[in-house]
Amino acid sequence: MKHPLIKPDTVEQRLYQLNLAGKALEGSSLVVLPTGLGKTIIALFVIASRLQRFGGKALILSPTKPLVDQHAAFFKKVMALPEEEILAFTGSIAPAEREKLWAQGKLIVSTPQVIENDLLTKRISLEDVSHITFDEAHRAVGNYAYTFIAEKYFESAKNPHILGITASPGSSDEKIAEVCQALHVENVAVKTEKDRDVRPYVQEKEIEWLQVQLPPEMAEIRSYLEKILDDRLRIIKDLGFSAGSGKYISKKDLLLLQKQLQGEIRVGGDPAIFSAMSVVAEMMKVNHAVEMVETQGLETLRKYLEKLDSEASSKSASKAAKRLMDDLYMRKALYRVKECDVEHPKLELARKIVSEQLKKNPDSRVIVFTNYRDTAEIVANALSGFSGIIPIRFVGQGSRNKNKGLTQKQQAEILDKFRAGEYNVLVATSVAEEGLDIPATDMVLFYEPIPSEIRSIQRKGRTGRQQKGRVIVLVTKGTRDEAYYWSSKNKEKRMLKSMHGLETALTPKVSKKSAALSDFENLPCTPDPQLKTEKIEIEIEKEEEDEEGDGFENRTDLYSEKSSHPETGVNGDGKKSGNEQADINAKERQKTLVDFGTASEDNASESLRIVIDHRETKSGVAKTLDRLGMGLSFAVLEVGDYVVSDRLAVERKRTDDFTSSLIDGKRNLFAQLSDLARVYEKPVLIIEGEDLFTSRQINPNAIYGTLVSIAIDFGVSILHSRDEEETASILKILAKREQTENKREINPHGKKSASTLSEQQEYLISSISNIGPKAARNLLLHFGSVKAVLQADTEELKKVKLIGPKTAARIKEVLESPYKG
Structure with a gap:
């Protein structure tokens, strides 16, 4: 592909990429393409064309710092721009420094939160930005930064143009429409691995699911938890409410019931509603515990139940938490979990699968996905004892309790070492699902299925990028695992159907007289000095409107107030709206206050x-x-x-x-x-x-x-x-x-009140787990000083009002246990 802004011999020419880029240049577009087939290359072609024609700046937004660094490195490698004009923006760069860099940058790759903050604080303007690429565009929903940036962009830019790229926009018409609306999409272009022009570049991906049987000991613990659920379900029904109708009561069912109860509380104050809310809170905790034992294992469940037990014994515990942990069956479950040393059969199977893969191919890279951090740690520890397996845990930044997260710098270092082979197994949570380019990954192992089609597609896309890949899903027979597996599979099918329908609906009624990118299909890959990049630009000549419509164009009414049904194309009045233009601008949405x-x-x-x-x-x-x-x-x-x-x-x-x-x-x-x-x-x-x-x-x-x-x-x-x-x-x-x-001026002023000595002393004591402000005051009144409280033994502590044996033991544990970091 010859272009003044693309370095020669750096990009392989693929016809489907040229075709998609050509469509994207016709207007703000959403491109849906399976992972590993070069969405970033399409963005490159579009960016080069927009900068060539309109000048100004181009902006690429990506959700995480590792992705930003990955994209910045790629564009520095292939774009014929001075290196100082290709910049990566993240929160680690000071705002004042970003403001200076923005002025000199030609292509900026950034996390969306950074750009959002800089727009709000007026450090930057999007006026001269001639193109924005939204990577992982399915995130452009709700209050995510993408929606705000797109809105500000179309308000201020002289020549706005957007490209959204994703492998998985969502399974429902509503979700896809929300993404298109947020990004002001005029065109949708979809390619699948089965398309004729894509097939030559698709690596074979073997997908299999392996079932395991829940051990009797774990089934026994599950039965105790299910007895609690059945009991609470009877209470809910006696109070006049219902929660779900299927085999499993899902978290979604409970959330819907909770929302219903909240609505009724606002209408009236029936005590039964408050009782039901408390019972639902218990059910959500127990339902989560059932999922733990079915899909994760006893170690993960033990940590969760011990956390619940600790919360229930604290002074601030709710009645629901105390009632739940006092339940006979919950005590039985907790006791059995602590004494039982049976591990989930998935763990042994995961060890076997990974070990065999690495024995067969020592240069393999394997990613094991787990839903929970505790499980990621357990799996990484279980794999580390095997010859030839060098695992590393890969999680997000947040730290919860004793489970420390990874900084973005640590994440980037781990990925570099994984690519280089210092680690050959990445045991990861959802943080590794999106966009990470690790070409050598030839096997992805799902420790459990997930009901989200977006996350399932993203996970599977981590393998089969440049060589044959394997995807293995571990499923516990007769549990939620099976329901989640089929749920994501069905949602993927619905998503593909929705996307093809929307692609047809948003096909612009224009003819392209001059050469679009797709017109270069038959050119050889070697640079052609006679090729003029101006040919990429598009001249538009309107065709006459089709009086009858094409049967799909009414789907664009997803964005209008009288929306048509996504399958039938019939609007709210029961009439076809074939005379409406198919390129209704997604900016026109329902008015709010x-x-x-x-x-x-x-x-x-x-x-x-x-x-x-x-x-x-x-x-x-x-x-x-x-x-x-x-x-x-x-x-x-x-x-x-x-x-x-x-x-x-x-x-x-x-x-x-x-x-x-x-x-x-x-x-x-x-x-x-x-x-x-x-x-x-x-x-x-x-x-x-x-x-x-x-x-x-x-x-x-x-x-x-x-x-x-x-x-x-x-x-x-x-x-x-x-x-x-x-x-x-x-x-x-x-x-x-x-x-x-009132003609008042703005004048921020005032400082926080300095804490008194007594307040500081109370704060020190109350910082110990389970010590509330009243108990802290009682301790200080009894012993007279912070030093005396810290030196008291357990028996002395128990003499103080509000300090029971558990709290006294906890105080001594915190004060006397060795610090492990």
Whole structure:
């Protein structure tokens, strides 16, 4: 492929890639192509063409730092641009430095969160960006950064053009339509491994599923847990509710029931609803435990049950947690788990499969996928004892309890060593599912099936990239494993059907007079000095509209208010809408309260400003305020989350944060509100969400009491919002009232109150697990100092009110156990 912006002899010419790139250049597009078939090459062709024609910058967005580094290295290798103009942006680069680099960059590869933050803080502008590639485009749903960036891009860019690339956009028409709408997609192009022009480049991929039988000891433990589920199910039915109708009560069934109960609580206050909510909370914990024993093994289950037992014995435990762990069958299950040393048969089978693979081919690379971190650690340890197997655990960044995550730098180092052969088995959670290019991986082992078709496709795509690959799925017979396996398989089929229908629906009614990329199909791979890249560009000549329509074009009504059925093409009035253009712009979506506010008050909004605490950039509130035309400034605020004027500041709490602060004495809600009321004349608390009385099992009277105390004792006004968008609308109204009507200036001020000596002493003692603020005060009053508390023995500790044998033992364990790092 000859092009001034592509280095000669660096890219193999494939006709299907040229064809897809040509389609993508016709307008903002979504390209769906199986993993390993060169989606990045298609992006390269499109980027080169757009930069050649329009100049400016091109932006590539990818969800993780390893992917960003991978793409940046590829484009530096193949693009004929100075190396200093191809840049990789991640959160590790300081914002001020990114602002300087943005000015000099021609091609920027970045995580979306970095670009989102830089847009909100006005460090960068997308005005001169002539193309954006959204890698793993199926993420462009909900509040993910892709949706905000695409919206800002089409608002500000002179020549906007988007390419979304993915192997798996989703199985439902609604999900696919949401992605297309978010990315302003005009064209959809789909290729499968069965297409004639793709087949020569597809490596054979052998997919098999192997069944194991649940051992009797584990079946016994499962039976105890199922007895608890059956008992709670009877209670739910006696209270007048039902949870699912299939063989298994799934997490989805329980979540739907929980949502139903939350809706009924808002309508009325029947005590039976609160009882049912508490029982559902128990069922969700037990249901998870059943999944653990069926699909993971006893070690993973033991860790989970011990965590539940620890939570139930803490001072802040809910009634549901205590009731569950006091259940006879739960005690039996916990006892049997602790005494039983039988491992899940999957573990032995995984050892055998990996060992045989590496004996047969010592240069193999194997990825073992597990759903849970605990299982990843268990599998990695189990494999490490075998000759020829060098495993490494590969997980995300977050750390939970004693399970430490990996930094992005550590992830990148592990992947480099895996590619180089220092490790030959990667035992990974979902963090390794998307996009990682490890060509030598010739086997992927699913430790358990997953119901998500997107994740299943991504996992399978890690093998069979440049050589024959194997995919093996381990399934425990007669368990949720089987249900998950068939669920993802059926969803994959539905996804393919949906994508082909949408591809037909969004085929533009234009003819291409000049040569598109696909016109170069018959050219040899050697560079042709006579080839002019301008030919890639497209001249458009409209055809006459087809009066009758083609039977598929009505599927574009997925984006209109009167949506047509995805299969029949019949709209809400029962009539065909064949006269509507097939290229309805996906930007036209149903109006929301925020849209009306934007349309009606644009001029007024320009003068309104809000100062936002820098930690709030991760919420959707700041993005919505930006959409509403507000002037945003970000700062480190010691008091409040949003400052609206010199006298009015707002603290925002989600319902789960609010209720958790009532249970967890270490949370500082009242200290925050005390500072807010001390510093600002008009303090406001916004409680966001619709599950205030159901997010935790707390007596409603306790919540009402807290709200009364906040309003009366602290003098803080309480406002409620349903979601982040509504919070933003409230903030705009407050800003308008203060700044326009009352002519108030914005003046962030105030510092947190310094903790008194007594508060610091109480904090030190209450930082020990299971010690609440009351117990900490009792200990200090009894012993007189922090030093005396720490030196007391177990018997002395038990004499203090609220300190029982378990808590005393825990205090001594924390103080005296060797530190292991």
